[in-house]
Amino acid sequence: MIATDINPALKPAEFLLGTWRGEGEGQYPTIRPFRYREEIRFSHNGKPFLIYAQRTEAIETGQPMHREAGYLRLVGDGRVEFVIAQPIGYAEISLGRVDGHRIDVECTSVARTPTAKPVTSISRSLWLDGDTLRYELKMALEGVPLARHLVASFSRVD
Amino acid sequence: MIATDINPALKPAEFLLGTWRGEGEGQYPTIRPFRYREEIRFSHNGKPFLIYAQRTEAIETGQPMHREAGYLRLVGDGRVEFVIAQPIGYAEISLGRVDGHRIDVECTSVARTPTAKPVTSISRSLWLDGDTLRYELKMALEGVPLARHLVASFSRVD
Numbered sequence: 001m002i003a004t005d006i007n008p009a010l011k012p013a014e015f016l017l018g019t020w021r022g023e024g025e026g027q028y029p030t031i032r033p034f035r036y037r038e039e040i041r042f043s044h045n046g047k048p049f050l051i052y053a054q055r056t057e058a059i060e061t062g063q064p065m066h067r068e069a070g071y072l073r074l075v076g077d078g079r080v081e082f083v084i085a086q087p088i089g090y091a092e093i094s095l096g097r098v099d100g101h102r103i104d105v106e107c108t109s110v111a112r113t114p115t116a117k118p119v120t121s122i123s124r125s126l127w128l129d130g131d132t133l134r135y136e137l138k139m140a141l142e143g144v145p146l147a148r149h150l151v152a153s154f155s156r157v158d
Numbered sequence: 159m160i161a162t163d164i165n166p167a168l169k170p171a172e173f174l175l176g177t178w179r180g181e182g183e184g185q186y187p188t189i190r191p192f193r194y195r196e197e198i199r200f201s202h203n204g205k206p207f208l209i210y211a212q213r214t215e216a217i218e219t220g221q222p223m224h225r226e227a228g229y230l231r232l233v234g235d236g237r238v239e240f241v242i243a244q245p246i247g248y249a250e251i252s253l254g255r256v257d258g259h260r261i262d263v264e265c266t267s268v269a270r271t272p273t274a275k276p277v278t279s280i281s282r283s284l285w286l287d288g289d290t291l292r293y294e295l296k297m298a299l300e301g302v303p304l305a306r307h308l309v310a311s312f313s314r315v316d
Contacts, residue, residue, distance in 0.1 A: 073245065087205070091243060095272070111251040111269040
């Protein structure tokens with residue numbers, strides 16, 4: 001791949017670029033707590049968005065668990081727009097801000113397939129803590145208000 | 159990557175698996191016709207969906223043009239659900255069917271960011287014609303009814 005200059009609009013989110021590996025913990029009012037291994041990749045192609053992909057797997061067996069992919073758009077004045085597709089039959093638009101080495105977004109629009117899990121909203125925070133990337137994700141389902149679901153931490157591997 | 163058995167639910171869409179390269183032609187009532195180079199990849203991780211990613215570039219310069227990513231869910235009885243994120247600030251849920259070596263889907267739900275292009279619907283057909291993968295995509299914008307936008311054809315490279 002030819003190295004491409006980063007788009008100036010991406011500078012506030014440049015701290016996310018790279019491949020990150022780490023582990024996380026899941027919880028939710030309706031399930032038993034669990035742990036997982038995760039890889040996140042943020043890349044770019046010279047345009048004013050980051051290309052986002054992640055996948056998680058079971059720590060013991062390496063079995064694939066979740067994955068998702070999308071784009072983080074930097075639209076000026078610190079505003080960000082996150083477009084994410086999930087294989088559970090769910091697509092989200094989340095809006096928020098980048099402030100220093102921290103991004104907070106909340107779902108403003110959700111599209112679901114007829115067979116999807118009834119996810120109604122997700123809020124995501126993603127921040128750099130020294131050399132460690134961390135996120136926290138809250139999720140609401142039909143009948144379950146927004147509740148903490150995932151926390152994870154990562155080291156950059158590439 | 160460890161080879162993983164294909165999920166039996168994916169069998170009807172197995173013909174898509176692999177990396178495909180080709181060229182396409184774009185047109186639309188509001189723009190001048192254009193040509194592009196494209197790579198599409200359909201992969202799987204043992205679950206009942208295909209992992210989808212594609213990107214296009216200018217034929218002359220290799221400059222990145224469009225890209226998108228998502229998941230094609232096989233939900234039984236030939237029904238498919240396509241969840242796609244686009245970096246133009248657009249996420250779509252499209253529903254349809256796989257019939258032989260052909261898939262047709264239409265948008266049933268769209269989520270857009272405040273700064274997104276006003277895409278209101280997309281219909282996609284994707285089929286295998288001998289060894290050639292082909293697609294046709296129609297798009298509607300606010301004020302422009304569904305019109306032919308893209309046609310492309312591909313050879314499998316991997």
